[in-house]
Amino acid sequence: MTHPSLTSWVGSANGHPDFPLQNLPLGIFSRPGGQPCGGVAIGDRILDLTTALGAGLFRGDAAIAAEAASGECLNPFFALPPPLRLALRQALQTLLRQGSEQQPAMTALGDTLLVPRADCDLHLPARVGDYTDFYVGIHHARNVGALFRPDQPLLPNYKYVPVGYHGRASTVCVSGTPVRRPHGQTLPPGHDRPIFGPCQRLDYELELGVWIGPGNVMGEPIAIAEAGQHMAGVCLLNDWSARDVQAWEYQPLGPFLAKNFATSVSPWVVTAEALAPFRRAQPPRPDGDPQPLPYLLDATDQATGALDIRLEVLLLTQAMRAHGLAPERLAVSSTLNMYWTIAQLIAHHSAGGCRLQPGDLFGSGTLSGAQPDAVGSLLESTLGGQRALTLANGEQRTFLLDGDEVILRARCYCEGYPSIGLGECRGLVLPAR
Ligand code: MN
DSSP: OOOTTOOBSSGGGTTOSSOSTTTOOEEEEEOTTOOOEEEEEETTEEEEHHHHHHTTOOOHHHHHHHHHHSSSSSHHHHTSOHHHHHHHHHHHHHHHBTTOTTHHHHHHHGGGTEEEGGGOEEEOSSOOSOEEEEOOBHHHHHHHHHHHOTTOSSOTTTTTSOOEEEOOSTTEEETTOOEEOOEEEEOOTTOSSOEEEEOSSEEOOEEEEEEEOSOOOTTOOOOHHHHGGGEEEEEEEEOOEEHHHHHHHOTTTOOSTTTTTOEEEOSOBEETTTTGGGEEOOOOOOTTOOOOOGGGOOHHHHHHOEEOOEEEEEEEOHHHHHTTOOOEEEEEEEGGGBSSOHHHHHHHHHTTSOOOOTTOEEEOOOOOOSSGGGOOSHHHHTTTTTSOEEOTTSOEESSOOTTOEEEEEEEEEETTEEEEEEEEEEEEEEOOO
């Protein structure tokens, strides 16, 4: 764990709510007209790893890791064992801390080394080989289940199996990419045959994204005790959902076109190492719930495998934008609402022999909390569209309208330590074509 009082000679890092010296998330960026390449967020700057390597700022393991993170995607970096990731983190903190011996040399490189973040475009951090979306937000599962099965909101498998489905990797897109309202088949109320047309019930899902680090060999499951070592880092993830399409198509095999048109992720990868101060014990299961089966149960994972990340959803409508209003917060939740730890997701995913690869992406599932102001989808907050939300400017929403922008934010707080943030995951809804 990085010392909480460590500060940087990059002035904007100190007191920065997301990107102080204690965070150092990695991402892929480009300068205007430039090629995508790897960098590290520090305050309002991006440290260009290629420039840093060229200046000879890294040695040994840190140089190997910097090289792996300096290209056009982070997959080679994700493939590294955690000690190499840690070596890069420690080298960056030595270089960037107040009083660093390298400060004069680094300052002399100016904007070639420390690029103003506002001038850059951010890209998908990795080539996503496979994307899997889970359903571990138990309050979401219960809220949604209650809409369809008031007498049995949670199905009998929920507390035994980390429920998930294989999603679509090709339409994972970076924050800021507009999302076109999808077409699909729906069965409108009162009809006995479906129609094909634009989705009328477009929704967001507030999720944690998990970037998979080192993979496994096909047929060789990852044991629960080692599973935590296979997480490279986290991001925010919006699992855009066409609820009317979903309702008609999802049985018996689960989501298809309702989910495969877009999944947005935030650009910065907050590493497992940066998250260490925000690890918590997995919240105890309520009395009467079964214990996880042995292949999903590990004492260390139960003691330290949860993350305490505060999550927010905000909405910026076209009218709010036109009147210069700030986005309105719709919900605040937490990753402590996960019924399963990330290590349990990794162990379960590979338990049958499935091969995970560096750059695979997991979504946690919608992370609603127990309170009414903590729900991570409109499906829940409007009770399936039956009760409209009234926004502060008087507008109403049951589902998303064209011109709405959904903004996810996340930050970690703990007493006596600087906050670190995941940044934002934004997406603007475009009209159907
Ligand atoms: Mn989802």
